[in-house]
Amino acid sequence: MSAESSVIRVNGTAVAPPGDPRVSLLDFLRETLGLHGTKKGCDQGGCGACTLLVDGERILSCLALAVQYTGRDVVTVEALADGDRLHPVQQAFIDHDGFQCGYCTPGQICSAIGMAGELERGVPSHVTEDLSAKRAELTAEELRERMSGNLCRCGAHNGIVAAIAKAHQAGQLSDSGRAAR
């Protein structure tokens, strides 16, 4: 096994996987690495608060065992901003009041970025009309459908949708953060 494939890259930094194979990627980030930006809402794949990016795709880190992510690139909310400069999606969430308590927010933001890649790859959703399209359009209905795995209990849905739509229109949604730049 090469050195590269025996470590997990977290926000660009190589870290050794946990010894305990039961440890979820979420708990590994939060409890071992002290990266608390990724949130635990249900620990059973029901709320989306733990969404992060692995090799550019969004996953639920509570349903991922950390030891299975060696050789992969994990990007969390902590790596989206460039120093003092917020990621455009982060700024859009502030501008459109896309949060209240802030607990689902990192997951919503990472999920939106991951969604952009799915659109570019033409991955259809439940409401996509043309399944053969090379690239999916982000209508309001598509956006709501594709973000429905990320729950918000405060009721900031309108602001979240507006923020994501704005970033998408500006062509800034697919920027997957500092680690990828």
Place this chain on the structure above:
Amino acid sequence: MNEWSSSKRGDLSRRRMLGVVGAGVVVSALPSRSGAATRPGAQARTAGEGLVGAPLPRIEGPLKVRGAAPYAAEFTFAGMVYAALAFSTIAKGRIISIDTGAAEAAPGFVHVMTHVNAPRMRPMMPWASSEKAAGNDAWPIMQDDRVRWNGQPIAVVLAETQEQADHAASLISATYEEEPATTSFAQAKANGTETAVLGGQPVHIEIGDAEAALAAAAVSVDATFHTPYQNHNAIEPHAVTVAWHGNELEVHDASQSVVHNAWSLAQILGIEEHQVHVTSPYVGGSFGGKFMGMHQVLAAASSRLSGRPVRLTLSRAGVYRLVGGRALTEQRLALGAGRDGRFVALIHTGTSTHTPDSPHPELAQFVSYSSYATGTLKIDLQWAHLDMVANAAMRAPGEAVGSFALESAVDEVAVALGMDPIELRIRNEPQADPLTGLPFSSRNIVEAWRAGAKRFGWERRNPTPRAVRQGDWLIGMGCGAGSHMYARESGGAARLTLTKHGTATIDIAAHDAGMGTATVLTQITADQLALRLDQVRLRAADSALPGVVPGIGSSQTTTAAATIIAAQRKAVAELLKLLRRDSPLAGLTADEVTPRDGGLAKTDDPARHESYSSILTRARRDELVVEATGGNPTESEQYSMYSYAAVFCEVRVNAVTGEIRVSRLLGSMDCGRVVNARTAAGQFRGGMVMAIGLALTEETLYDERTARIMNPSLSEYHVPVHADVPEIDVIWTGIPDPQAPLGARGIGELSMNGTAAAIANAVHNATGTRVRRLPITLDQLL
């Protein structure tokens, strides 16, 4: 001391580092979390005056979008261990034996606490039984072998990691001696109910003979409404990180009542209040579910026994097991009217589920106290006791489900009369509070109805049910009224510090679980002192700070506003005493000056001005500190004070499948002055979204044989998701309330009320089917 600003991040990082040491991982190269989050106030360099009302962005926004705001389970202590709970599997009886041997032998095991070895502790005190009591029950906490509900914690296991704790807890087994339990609503009613009690008074009101007036009414509706158990389901599960330092207890909590929780933990654990320090700088949603609970006590006690700091995060199922929610209700709503539409009788009675000592009555009937002039009125609430987890307060307790019944019935009467439902409501506007006779402080619901109807396009509504169709979709419009009683807590207090640099700090133990409190209180302080936002620092959500300001009853802003105003007055009086004889303000009294442009000015001659900085510097003072209280809310004794909502809804119902989609929603509010247009809109929309869930998707299901909650997860309890939430329009009258501090009444719960009825009434308009049982599931439309 925890703050909303980012200045304590260094300290937090250090604590995190402690948590990382020993994990065998290189951490130094990990991205730093200390990327500067500028105070957003710095961007909004608006002058202080006029800040109230401005749609300022949340001051903690940059921290939250970076994932850098620390929540309760993100504080870390050296040597900290993780907790996991084992729950009872019967509803009522005794624990005969509890086998912890396998758990103790499990890898990483540190400690187990059961009723056998738990320290002696006093029970929790329920809300209102004492100034700082904040519990939902008064049951002993792991003090005996009794099982009182299905899902009661019977053991707390501590281990070195969460995985080890979870595994060890799964190895605990108990045997029980079961006793007959009341496990269904029908059984509870058959056992006999008791008349509900509120503030020491039975909930039974009769004005005139409402039954006779109903029988004689030209038009009437008399129906039964059902609403289910519900859970708050804040996305952040309840969590607490605790450490003992000798006899001092440090608690990082997810709480909307830090001062209450510090006091409660002290009285339960038998230590002094000042020995407990509770902080809760960021809370991932609360909605009435995050007051004092059993989990904080279990964490503190097991930490004491084990000698280790403890993190206890409830699993999602654990939240359902330990923290009750909105109680189940069955309501009779009878409304009688004359041919002219004037109401002559209103009867709102019914039964809510209840648990012993619960301070939460689920008083659905409250909404009928003051909504309409009805001539006669009959109110009665019975409690049916089930052996279940204590019910709690959930956003707009009582009113959310009561307004569903009342406003559905009003709609039914409108249909029966062939009258527009808005006109019917306006026709029955009371001139004074129907129950107390008190004058309204400010009631502009008619204006809210008119403005909302115009904006929503109400005139396009076809009053005939099932008359509008597009393909398979039936389309309907409905409306509903909501109200929420004004509240201001008497325990409000704040400390204001003005410095010679012309900056201010406001210290107040208020809470922000997303409501916008931090932003709004900073705004009010800047406004009151005529400072810029970036010159004001707020410290809050810390039990060491002044004030007893729980996040309850939509009262934090009113309570804090009164307090900040009082502190400002006190500071102005003190500043005048410090003036030098050559000050432009010399000789003026407090009545003659006004804060202006970072200092004080003569009210009618602003050129006579001296800055705070100048006043303090010339008086050779580094700072001026005043502490003030907001005083008792006497305004509520002299006036009937409510916020009002007029809610409009359009639904599309699939004629084939019965699927219901809320396609448009508008809330038109009359809530006094709006302090921050942006965060207020968030509150209004938030309540309406939660009410979509109330109307269409949410129900906590329990097994009627065992009283065990069957859907304790976010996969099987359906909160509204993005696809369920349309663009929600919100407007408000903006008419200040002359009796309320700053003219502002409460807004946090208001829009929960009226919205479910607006949806149900729209469903009736679309389909012709009147559904009186929530949630409105598609099977009820087929």
